[in-house]
Amino acid sequence: MKTYPLSLWTLVIGAFAIGMTEFVIMGLLPNVASDLHVSTAAAGQLITGYALSVAIGGPLIVIATYKMARKSVLMLLMGIFSVGNLFAALSVNYGLLMLSRVVTALAHGSFFGLGAIMAASLVPKNKQASAMALMFSGLTVANIVGVPFGTLIGQRLGWRASFLIISIIGLIAVAGLFLLVPKQGNKQKTSLFTELAILKSGRLWITLLISLFSFGSVFAFFTYITPVLREVTHFSDQAVDITLVVFGIGVTVGNLIGGKLADWKMNQSLVGLLIILLLFFIVLFFVQPFALPMILAVFIFGVLAFSQGPILQYRSMLLSKDAPMLSSTLNQSAMNVGNATGAFVGGISVNFLPIKFLSLTAPLLSLIGLVLLFIQLYGINKVKKSSSLASASTKA
Incomplete structure (x- = not known):
């Protein structure tokens, strides 16, 4: 792990935040349903809506940003992600929360798609797949640490607090991308x-x-x-x-x-x-x-x-x-x-x-x-x- 550059770890942080926001809602469904006065089944559609937005939104984001440098696109995606989670924390009704989940999901597919390419470009060729796996490990570690932590916070301080914390982690990833990811080799070919x-x-x-x-x-x-x-x-x-x-x-x-x-x-x-x-x-x-x-x-x-x-x-x-x-x-x-x-x-x-x-x-x-x-x-x-x-x- 010590051989990987710091810039790669910013992608891991971003993946961790995305993993939290995707899965933490599962542990908070009863809280969300009760607070927004909807059924648990309706609250469950927040998961379905997110998944569909990931599948559809990722390719559309790539097409819309193809002229931008990869570093800039990744920063933009994490910015959208952080704003989406902030809106989730501020949502006062089910419709706004669903909208915030859709906006947040737009960053998911394209972040991992483009992030995988960026991760591969930061290391020698014989370590490219390992670097991509390290980035994706942020998603898996989120399931072990982030989701239980986010669920605990949501149950103690209210589900909005969980999304607020995720938004802050997203901003940390944006700062890391800005400060650590090199400019060279970022332009689309x-x-x-x-x-x-x-x-x-x-x-x-x-x-x-x-x-x-x-x-x-x-x-x-x-x-x-x-x-x-x-x-x-x-x-x-x-x-x-x-x-x-x-x-x-x-x-x-x-x-x-x-x-x-x-x-x-x-x-x-x-x-x-x-x-x-x-x-x-x-x-x-x-x-x-x-x-x-x-x-x-x-x-x-x-x-x-x-x-x-x-x-x-x-x-x-x-x-x-x-x-x-x-x-x-x-x-x-x-x-x-x-x-x-x-x-x-x-x-x-x-x-x-x-x-x-x-x-x-x-x-x-x-x-x-x-x-x-x-x-x-x-x-x-x-x-x-x-x-x-x-x-x-x-x-x-």
């Missing part, structure tokens, strides 16, 4: 036409579908992990809380491991992770009734699931070198759509089957992602062989 032209690439869309489905299984199971722990493992509320912290630690470890794997052998590592994850879900089905094995399994689930993230992000950047900003941001959108798809598929499973079978239905999405990955890698290898044969024929 591609035109808007070049960025948009990548949308015609079949390879890009397959890459995005791989990200969507590979990560979809994670949220198909994780969305309902609390009822699984209560109804199948028969955990108390306290045991559930402890297990979720263990999961968060696994997520952080997995994120960092994923960066190392992407720097080592990107495609082979992703294939291996998806196969191991599929096998893991089968083992999980038999393990989930037992307390101690289940806690270990949840940790391993966090490691395996989130080792994919840096690899999927790095792949999107490398496979679309002519349009790194848009492809990197679209990958964030794809993963957020994957989250929503996973939650939807998990919901269908829970509605029609006993909840213990979720560990067998959830991996179907990752299986689709693995098949698409094999198809893409086969196509890439076929093109390489054709190019090699053509080159050999020319020389002959």
Whole structure:
């Protein structure tokens, strides 16, 4: 960690703040619903609205800011983020709070998409994926530390206090970006036409579908992990809380491991992770009734699931070198759509089957992602062989 520049840690702080604002609302839903006189279900739409805004807003922000230097865009995004959270803290009704969540979410996808490129530019080539993983670790650490802290503050001082603190953290990130991120190498090297032209690439869309489905299984199971722990493992509320912290630690470890794997052998590592994850879900089905094995399994689930993230992000950047900003941001959108798809598929499973079978239905999405990955890698290898044969024929 000591080899990474201070400028990279400002991106980590920004990611931490975004992670807090995305997830802290889950622990504050009853407080928000009571204070704003709406149902808990209506308050839950604040999460859905945020996720949809991330998926849609990220690419639009990239298009709107393509002429700006990357450093300036990142500062602007964190500025929007801080203002959005300040408005959330000041919201006096449900409509204003929803609007503030939409505004805040606009910064999410594009910050991680552009931030990943910035993180990679701050380190040598052999550490690029690890640097991106370190930036994303801010998001995972937010789940372990930031969300419980924000929830505690919100329950003690009112939910508005949580958003006010997040706004302040966002401003700290803005100051760090201004003071520490170097100016050199920040200007965009591609035109808007070049960025948009990548949308015609079949390879890009397959890459995005791989990200969507590979990560979809994670949220198909994780969305309902609390009822699984209560109804199948028969955990108390306290045991559930402890297990979720263990999961968060696994997520952080997995994120960092994923960066190392992407720097080592990107495609082979992703294939291996998806196969191991599929096998893991089968083992999980038999393990989930037992307390101690289940806690270990949840940790391993966090490691395996989130080792994919840096690899999927790095792949999107490398496979679309002519349009790194848009492809990197679209990958964030794809993963957020994957989250929503996973939650939807998990919901269908829970509605029609006993909840213990979720560990067998959830991996179907990752299986689709693995098949698409094999198809893409086969196509890439076929093109390489054709190019090699053509080159050999020319020389002959």
